[in-house]
Amino acid sequence: MQFDEITVPGKGPYGITAGPDGRMWATLVHDGQIARVGDAVEVFDLDPGCGPAVITPGPDGALWFSRLHDHRIGRITVDGTASSFTVPSPDAGPYGITTGPDGALWFTEMNLDRIGRIDGDGGVHEIPLGLEGCFASTIVTGGDGALWVTLNQADAIARVTVDGEVTTFPLPTEKAAPVGIARGDDGAVWFVEIGAGQIGRITPDGDVTEFPLPDRAARPHAITPDGEGGCWFTEWGASRLGHVGPDGGFEHFAFPAPGSEPHGLAVAPDGSLWVALEIGSVAVLRP
Incomplete structure (x- = not known):
């Protein structure tokens, strides 16, 4: 498997997503910038210390x-x-952050055990998750029309309706520390357990299946569906890209540079896979 690497003139490519313009958009967390990546790279300045992290396309044609x-x-x-x-x-x-089923943007508040909802005019509403110190991390809209949230320090997944009803599903493994989460092609939600070195799958009714990685110290970080029933995920601790099939079978692919620190990843409209490498580049896997 051959990766192309595109150097980004900024520190810390972290989150990445496909934009409505057909280009990939990445956050540069250490420089306070946003990069648009394609045949060329454009960088847009923000406040230098703002720490842009996770990025998603909004319903209004902008990136949030x-x-x-x-x-x-x-x-x-x-x-x-x-x-x-x-x-x-x-x-x-x-x-x-994710676009919700109601057309608003929903986001996690890691320090306050809450999630928030922001509309297109900037109005924000916050919803307590009911677990102290849960460290709400990533969020996605599930196929059931609810929001699904990883609770990193509670070793749990939360389901939140747009009306604010919260249901919490504890994970079977202690110190699982879930982080990345994604809506799968199979109607379930898939997530990574950075602490336990596992990939998890949860159905809309809360049934959890865990798939242990061959390298339990790989530190999986982010996950995205592959469009064929499986998922791609980054292994931050091992500088690898991983793939899990619908049956839990794994494949692993090393990035060319050791210590690449892979974080966010996303599939482009043409089927190529893009991975943000915090060392200062974006890796591309062409179909």
């Missing part, structure tokens, strides 16, 4: 992202015009 360090939610249009919105609670630590 969390600003972890200055506790704001950012928005950038495809022409590079950026704006941001304050999260009402101080030091909230927004991190994961």
